[in-house]
Amino acid sequence: MTAPPDDLVALLSRAAIEPAAPEPLRVLTPQDWANLATMQGYQLAALWLEHDRVLGLVLLDDWVLPVATIGGESAIALMRSAHPALALAQRHGDFPEASGEGIYQIGEGPVGGVIAEPMHRRLHLAGDCVVRADHRFGYAHRGILALIGGKSPRAAARFAARIAGVSAVAHSLAFARAAEAASGAVLPAQIEPLRDGMAAAERCVAALLALARLAEICAAPRLAATLIALRTDIANAAEQIFYHRLMMDMVVPGGIDTVPRLSALPSLIAILQSVRPALQRFGAWRWRRRWADLAAPVRLRVWQAIHAAEAACASFARFGAAPSTEPWLVALPSISGAGFGQAPGLDGPVYCWMRLEAGFIDSCAIANAGLAAIASLESTAPGLTRVAFERRATLLMPPIGMIDL
């Protein structure tokens, strides 16, 4: 294992092999990193070897671009998308050309094609068979890291919560943990189990929605409606407790922003307990023939939903057993320091690294291991029919907000 350099810009702890990961992630080899580091304009800022995995951050100009567990071209594309100048430069062209007899291209984007998302997908096809799939991002860059810089962690938390609505708690939690680590804040015992429970409930919702999306495109509207109704019930219960259907803005550096309405917690637990029977009753199994080409990822999403629901219930039970007279929110000491935070997301951890100067954010990087799904999607595309590829993309594509910070 290589020790991290003294002037460590970030330490991205362990590789993103959560039980939730949909595929083994492509991980850069040391040689890949060496190649990356010599690319013009890029500078390897931090490198951390853990077991057989290499994770790190890259500097481009003054931008810290998190690149974790993402390999090859996608890593470069994602780095570019995080940088506004390059995001603009890559908006047109820059797609590799696949040549050969009978190969043609289809472009899909927010104006043409069926996708309403701010991204550009280019498919090379031979007949109905995908030869190559590429994605380009950058359209939805909101300047989040720049907005976070210079603010106190508490003031900046609302930006972290809005990186991606489907993982608002996970991003907020990683951000909060980084700020707490950087400032040396010590939290009351009751906080972490509650925050863990919220993050797990959110993962359950994300898995249900991924399945619902698939049910929609597989013409199984009743199943989709059942899954969405379950998600809506969870959102309604979450609103009762945390005053927000997506639980946004509750997890903040130092604890929980507003005293939750705990009397409503049992109703959320009851809904989460109904996830396993609901999925077993209506579940993916009955619809297996419709998505035979996706059996493994569908099974995984079903398992994720059940596992996350049960993890949430277990965390809420731990929370119930913790002392409840302590404060919900502690002030962060206004000191200088750096810290690393991590929180589980649906397809792997969310990482956050932060450096504070006298209590204000001097530098911050946020990476979501779920982005590795894009590399996996592209690398497994060749040979699939277009329909099969689009189903796969529907199930695995991470929200664009996670990519275009």
Place this chain on the structure above:
Amino acid sequence: MKIPHPDPTIGAALAQRLAAEGRVRPTGGLAIRHIDAGSCGGCELELRSVRAWQAGLAAYGIRFVDDPRTADILLVTGVATQGMAEPLRRTLAAMAGAKLVVVMGDCAVDGGVFKDSPAVLGGVARLIAVDLALTGCPPAPEQVINGLLAALAS
């Protein structure tokens, strides 16, 4: 989902405005093209719940379409980033119908928490004329359905 009655004043105000501008109101239902102009995806989560209310939407003649050329309403979520300005304009230009623009969520209304970022335009109205704004971060599904029904009633 509990759908309260839409606020008639919203529909009336919209109708008045369309008449004053000499614009045609949508007839025979609403075909909606959704576009994400830099959203966190939270508004889309609620939009999924709206779309799941299929039978109810169909009863009002409301449907979501993929092709902007067949759409009456452009439903925009997200902050309107610099990068999405051109796709937004082009999508609106491609629409042949009544061309109502409905913005959903605080981001689309005025940039929301991102309004100070140079990477965003600070709301869809900076780019194209907006007919109806649904505030909230994100707006609840009932609120969105009410807004759409009000647009229909216009």
